[in-house]
Amino acid sequence: MLNQSFLPAKKIIDIIEKNGHKAYFVGGAVRDQFLDKKIGDIDITTSARPNEIQQFFEKVIPVGIEHGTVIVRYGKESYEVTTFRIEEGYSDFRHPDNVQFVDRIEDDLARRDFTINAIAMDTKGNFIDPYGGKSDIENKQISTVGNPVDRFQEDPLRIMRALRFCSQLGFSIDKNTKKAIVDNIASIEKVAIERIGIELEKMFIGTHISLASPLLIESNVDRYLPIFRDNYKFIKNLRDHSIPLGSMSEIVAMFHLYDQTISLEQWVNEWKLSNQIKRDANALVTAMYYYKKNGLDNWLVFTLPKHLFNGLVRLTSIFARGFELESEVLERMWSNLPIQTRNNLALNGIDVASIFPNLQKGPWIGQCLSHLEYQVVLGHLNNEQTELRKWVKDEVHPESLNRITRKE
Numbered sequence: 001m002l003n004q005s006f007l008p009a010k011k012i013i014d015i016i017e018k019n020g021h022k023a024y025f026v027g028g029a030v031r032d033q034f035l036d037k038k039i040g041d042i043d044i045t046t047s048a049r050p051n052e053i054q055q056f057f058e059k060v061i062p063v064g065i066e067h068g069t070v071i072v073r074y075g076k077e078s079y080e081v082t083t084f085r086i087e088e089g090y091s092d093f094r095h096p097d098n099v100q101f102v103d104r105i106e107d108d109l110a111r112r113d114f115t116i117n118a119i120a121m122d123t124k125g126n127f128i129d130p131y132g133g134k135s136d137i138e139n140k141q142i143s144t145v146g147n148p149v150d151r152f153q154e155d156p157l158r159i160m161r162a163l164r165f166c167s168q169l170g171f172s173i174d175k176n177t178k179k180a181i182v183d184n185i186a187s188i189e190k191v192a193i194e195r196i197g198i199e200l201e202k203m204f205i206g207t208h209i210s211l212a213s214p215l216l217i218e219s220n221v222d223r224y225l226p227i228f229r230d231n232y233k234f235i236k237n238l239r240d241h242s243i244p245l246g247s248m249s250e251i252v253a254m255f256h257l258y259d260q261t262i263s264l265e266q267w268v269n270e271w272k273l274s275n276q277i278k279r280d281a282n283a284l285v286t287a288m289y290y291y292k293k294n295g296l297d298n299w300l301v302f303t304l305p306k307h308l309f310n311g312l313v314r315l316t317s318i319f320a321r322g323f324e325l326e327s328e329v330l331e332r333m334w335s336n337l338p339i340q341t342r343n344n345l346a347l348n349g350i351d352v353a354s355i356f357p358n359l360q361k362g363p364w365i366g367q368c369l370s371h372l373e374y375q376v377v378l379g380h381l382n383n384e385q386t387e388l389r390k391w392v393k394d395e396v397h398p399e400s401l402n403r404i405t406r407k408e
């Protein structure tokens with residue numbers, strides 16, 4: 001019997017089969033159903049070539065057509081559909097040099113990283129499991145498909161993937177696979193840092209990070225990763241880390257808080273992270289400093305973007321033991337804030353400018369609004385037009401604000 005979660009994706013396979021091709025569910029979704037985990041993205045593997053898939057479906061996005069991968073949009077869902085393939089060489093350590101499409105599912109399964117990820121399932125719920133993936137799942141074990149030394153040399157990213165599956169699933173790493181990790185760890189340096197970052201993030205998010213983090217040290221992975229390799233003092237932080245985090249920005253914020261001499265800028269540059277991650281990491285670090293100095297107040301809740309609340313909570317459980325914050329408390333405080341954004345202020349920039357008609361508009365208006373925001377958020381002023389106007393008239397001296405220019 002097919003698990004309910006696969007029903008919408010079954011339609012894709014039905015259509016491919018009607019067109020005379022084979023197709024199966026494969027990868028993480030098949031693995032996760034054995035573990036009673038929520039099924040995430042459903043990947044499909046097929047004997048049909050990408051150009052054929054483009055003919056079978058109306059909406060097909062050619063994301064990696066040369067490697068055999070397209071995304072099929074069907075209903076409201078997207079499915080990654082990949083042609084059965086084998087791979088040769090990863091000389092740039094990003095993409096296989098050469099992929100060859102093949103007709104047999106067994107050959108496609110052979111190129112996959114771990115046995116637990118190399119199980120295919122048809123639409124009736126029958127499995128094709130030539131490498132003992134099901135038994136490895138039962139034994140909670142991660143082993144490579146085929147010889148681990150060859151498989152890690154082929155694509156050393158698989159080393160990071162082994163650790164991240166260990167963290168996500170709570171599995172141990174098979175003895176031979178682990179030995180091959182230790183013996184081949186130096187090759188990880190050749191892998192594009194962006195790919196490593198994605199796996200590292202998933203690893204730190206994993207529920208069983210306490211199992212995976214000692215492995216980072218035992219297998220010397222840390223000696224080959226940017227920043228960690230030059231800072232042996234991180235060993236203890238890495239080895240003992242046991243709290244699942246929520247995102248790369250949290251991870252970077254945490255390591256910066258462990259050693260503030262390594263700037264966020266350096267983390268972002270060496271790990272080639274996005275500006276969004278940099279902004280979020282910065283907001284988290286700023287919030288941590290503020291919390292340590294001032295404790296919890298409305299201003300902290302107002303200034304920290306809401307999507308980072310849980311991240312701050314987790315960081316306080318590492319860096320503010322005994323003073324850990326709780327998400328519900330932050331959420332409740334946020335709902336009760338007098339204003340939630342600057343736009344909610346009863347005065348806007350035009351109103352402020354009209355209070356000082358002789359002054360040319362300039363940055364002082366924004367600064368004035370910041371003061372108002374602060375007073376209102378902390379409850380020192382009611383968010384009410386007349387009260388705010390009066391306060392601005394009495395208390396604000398635009399001359400003393402920066403960069404004001406007088407009208408001639």
Ligand code: ATP
Pocket residue numbers: 026027028029040041043111112113114117118155157158
């Ligand atoms: P997740 O739940 O995180 O999506 P996943 O197992 O689906 O886990 P993906 O990274 O989405 O992992 O990859 C999909 C499948 O492609 C894997 O299950 C595996 O079969 C194969 N795969 C992915 N990366 C590699 C790799 N570097 N080498 C070999 N096979 C890989």
Ligand code: MG
Pocket residue numbers: 027028041043
């Ligand atoms: Mg996946």
